[in-house]
Amino acid sequence: MTTTPASVVSARDLGLTFQTNDGPVNALTGVNLDVRKGDFVSFIGPSGCGKTTFLRVIADLEQATAGSITVNGVTPHEARQNRSYGYVFQAAALYPWRTIEKNIALPLEIMGYSAAEQKERIDRTLDLVNLTGFGKKFPWQLSGGMQQRASIARALAFDADLLLMDEPFGALDEIVRDHLNEQLLKLWERTNKTICFVTHSIPEAVYLSTKIVVMSPRPGRVTDVIESTLPRERPLDIRETPEFLEIASRVREGLRAGHSYDE
Amino acid sequence: MEKPGFFKDRIMPVAVIVAALVVIWYIAAVFLNAPFERDTAARAGTPITFSEILPKTMFQERPVLPAPHQVIAEIWDTTFNKAVTSKRSLVYHAWITLSATLVGFGIGTVLGILLAIGIVHNRAMDRSLMPWVIASQTIPILAIAPMIIVVLNAVGISGLLPKALISTYLSFFPIVVGMVKGLRSPETIQLDLMHTYYASASQTFWKLRWPSSMPYLFTSLKVAIAISLVGAIVGELPTGAVAGLGARLLAGSYYGQTVQIWSALFMAAALAATLVIIVGLAHTAVLKRMGMKP
Numbered sequence: 001m002t003t004t005p006a007s008v009v010s011a012r013d014l015g016l017t018f019q020t021n022d023g024p025v026n027a028l029t030g031v032n033l034d035v036r037k038g039d040f041v042s043f044i045g046p047s048g049c050g051k052t053t054f055l056r057v058i059a060d061l062e063q064a065t066a067g068s069i070t071v072n073g074v075t076p077h078e079a080r081q082n083r084s085y086g087y088v089f090q091a092a093a094l095y096p097w098r099t100i101e102k103n104i105a106l107p108l109e110i111m112g113y114s115a116a117e118q119k120e121r122i123d124r125t126l127d128l129v130n131l132t133g134f135g136k137k138f139p140w141q142l143s144g145g146m147q148q149r150a151s152i153a154r155a156l157a158f159d160a161d162l163l164l165m166d167e168p169f170g171a172l173d174e175i176v177r178d179h180l181n182e183q184l185l186k187l188w189e190r191t192n193k194t195i196c197f198v199t200h201s202i203p204e205a206v207y208l209s210t211k212i213v214v215m216s217p218r219p220g221r222v223t224d225v226i227e228s229t230l231p232r233e234r235p236l237d238i239r240e241t242p243e244f245l246e247i248a249s250r251v252r253e254g255l256r257a258g259h260s261y262d263e
Numbered sequence: 264m265e266k267p268g269f270f271k272d273r274i275m276p277v278a279v280i281v282a283a284l285v286v287i288w289y290i291a292a293v294f295l296n297a298p299f300e301r302d303t304a305a306r307a308g309t310p311i312t313f314s315e316i317l318p319k320t321m322f323q324e325r326p327v328l329p330a331p332h333q334v335i336a337e338i339w340d341t342t343f344n345k346a347v348t349s350k351r352s353l354v355y356h357a358w359i360t361l362s363a364t365l366v367g368f369g370i371g372t373v374l375g376i377l378l379a380i381g382i383v384h385n386r387a388m389d390r391s392l393m394p395w396v397i398a399s400q401t402i403p404i405l406a407i408a409p410m411i412i413v414v415l416n417a418v419g420i421s422g423l424l425p426k427a428l429i430s431t432y433l434s435f436f437p438i439v440v441g442m443v444k445g446l447r448s449p450e451t452i453q454l455d456l457m458h459t460y461y462a463s464a465s466q467t468f469w470k471l472r473w474p475s476s477m478p479y480l481f482t483s484l485k486v487a488i489a490i491s492l493v494g495a496i497v498g499e500l501p502t503g504a505v506a507g508l509g510a511r512l513l514a515g516s517y518y519g520q521t522v523q524i525w526s527a528l529f530m531a532a533a534l535a536a537t538l539v540i541i542v543g544l545a546h547t548a549v550l551k552r553m554g555m556k557p
């Protein structure tokens with residue numbers, strides 16, 4: 001093994017070119033990145049810089065065309081086969097004909113957990129995302145924020161140490177978002193998972209992460225990796241501290257340096 | 264609260280249309296049947312006035328267009344006043360047609376679903392099969408029905424099955440088309456989710472594609488059951504008119520029994536409506552059980 005044992009995701013000179021009808025699209029080039037066990041890594045960058053694509057490569061939903069990547073020390077395909085990650089999409093993607101608890105049971109059914117174990121895990125994850133009592137409801141009976149929490153519960157229900165989240169709170173208002181960010185941090189603390197989190201929001205990235213990956217488009221690449229100096233314990237008002245603001249301004253500079261915002 | 268709303272919104276519009284149709288029908292009956300009365304009177308050499316013609320057009324034995332009450336009386340008579348096993352009973356004929364319809368519909372549904380599953384899961388089947396499925400429906404059923412009956416008769420299959428197969432021929436088509444669409448209806452994100460779980464093709468089918476396709480299936484079933492009935496009736500026409508609503512239509516037209524034709528037509532329409540309503544209720548029940556937003 002070329003990577004250190006603690007490395008959950010390790011990308012070396014990773015590139016991905018989509019072949020489209022209008023010619024090749026360079027979504028990712030020369031990405032070098034290590035995500036260590038227990039990290040909370042945020043990916044930030046302007047639209048089209050390849051954040052989703054990178055997450056999808058980790059998840060084996062897309063295949064790299066250059067370089068190499070390992071997930072838990074093996075190829076993304078093998079990692080997927082081992083069910084080593086949970087993926088939270090931008091939309092909740094709950095199945096409308098299943099109740100919330102049945103939606104959470106979906107991966108458990110597929111992975112062959114026993115009925116008793118399913119029930120135990122449903123109860124536990126519903127509690128983790130503060131949805132106890134809503135298990136019997138259908139998705140349309142829940143608000144958007146609750147649906148997104150249910151989809152997080154679904155990703156937490158099985159034993160994957162890695163959580164991939166693609167703008168999970170992008171469609172929610174700021175207050176709900178603050179609340180969910182706080183909950184997500186607590187959850188990360190309690191479950192000791194490794195999280196890769198895509199966002200467009202600088203404060204969100206700084207508040208959540210131990211490591212912030214700044215990306216820039218055309219072609220999609222990593223321009224800066226910022227290690228956070230904030231403590232693991234983070235109340236919401238940490239966002240007013242000079243330390244927080246300093247990291248935020250570093251991220252902003254990184255984004256600007258990528259010549260990403262032309263306006 | 265519920266009742267008046269239901270009456271005003273559902274019963275009233277239908278009742279108004281029905282009343283209008285009945286009035287138009289009576290007027291048409293008078294004008295279409297009047298020439299016969301005028302000719303009869305002319306042949307007898309007796310002058311006849313319109314007020315004399317009018318009542319006669321309502322009670323002809325072989326009218327060009329029977330009046331509504333004649334048809335209703337015939338349906339009543341052949342439905343309730345005859346033993347259901349009698350060949351003169353409309354219920355008997357309706358049952359003959361209905362049994363062929365249901366068998367044909369059943370086979371057509373299973374066949375249609377299996378073909379759709381094949382088409383969705385197998386690229387070669389998608390390319391090779393779909394054109395044939397579509398081509399099959401460009402051949403007029405009236406042309407192919409006698410051949411099916413004759414060929415099957417030649418190999419010793421007669422009775423219900425040949426008629427049912429004509430129903431199948433018509434009904435599998437909307438099922439294939441609807442189910443191919445339905446099984447392909449899951450969104451990319453829902454399929455990606457299955458992919459991240461490393462779900463097998465059969466797990467993806469039963470847990471995602473099949474439930475997603477239910478609304479499409481029932482919409483297709485409604486079309487399929489109605490054309491199954493048409494298929495069964497068409498299948499009866501070349502069988503030499505032994506029994507069934509199709510046979511009633513054929514016999515009626517041989518002997519100029521227009522009242523019989525019209526009552527068979529109405530029976531067929533009522534049957535079709537009932538079948539479609541039953542499928543509709545099943546549709547609602549299934550979607551409700553699946554927790555779909557009401």
Ligand SMILES: Nc1ncnc2c1ncn2[C@@H]1O[C@H](COP(=O)(O)OP(=O)(O)OP(=O)(O)O)[C@@H](O)[C@H]1O
Nearest residue numbers: 018020025027046047048049050051052053054220
């Ligand atoms: N399936 C695909 N086929 C072709 N091009 C694609 C495909 N998916 C993404 N791309 C292209 O790759 C580039 C990166 O896309 P990606 O979705 O990763 O961006 P992103 O950083 O997630 O953007 P956003 O913040 O808007 O979600 C874009 O230029 C996009 O057009």
Ligand SMILES: [Mg+2]
Nearest residue numbers: 051052053166
């Ligand atoms: Mg994206």
